[in-house]
Amino acid sequence: xxxxxxxxxxxxxxxxxxxxxxxxxxxxxxxxxxxxxxxxxxxxxxxxxxxxxxxxxxxxxxxxxxxxxxxxxxxxxxxxxxxxxxxxxxxxxx
Numbered sequence: 001x002x003x004x005x006x007x008x009x010x011x012x013x014x015x016x017x018x019x020x021x022x023x024x025x026x027x028x029x030x031x032x033x034x035x036x037x038x039x040x041x042x043x044x045x046x047x048x049x050x051x052x053x054x055x056x057x058x059x060x061x062x063x064x065x066x067x068x069x070x071x072x073x074x075x076x077x078x079x080x081x082x083x084x085x086x087x088x089x090x091x092x093x094x
Contacts, residue, residue, distance in 0.1 A: 003034040004053040013041035016058040020075045033092045054091050
């Protein structure tokens with residue numbers, strides 16, 4: 001299975017994406033998933049269209065991309081967090 005490239009985005013690429021990035025790092029380690037996490041600003045997603053496998057974002061995504069997009073606000077609110085984590089794991093295991 002090839003290593004997945006996962007984009008983790010927020011508005012500025014600093015605050016909320018760091019929270020999500022740390023949580024995803026732990027998830028991939030706990031589940032033995034090979035993934036390369038890239039923390040970015042939402043405006044930088046277009047630069048990764050050819051190489052990314054998944055976008056996890058804490059901000060609203062207004063464009064369509066050729067890879068799945070998962071809303072990660074539950075990492076900040078705690079509401080629906082288990083469902084979001086399950087959705088991410090399912091995409092990473094494909």
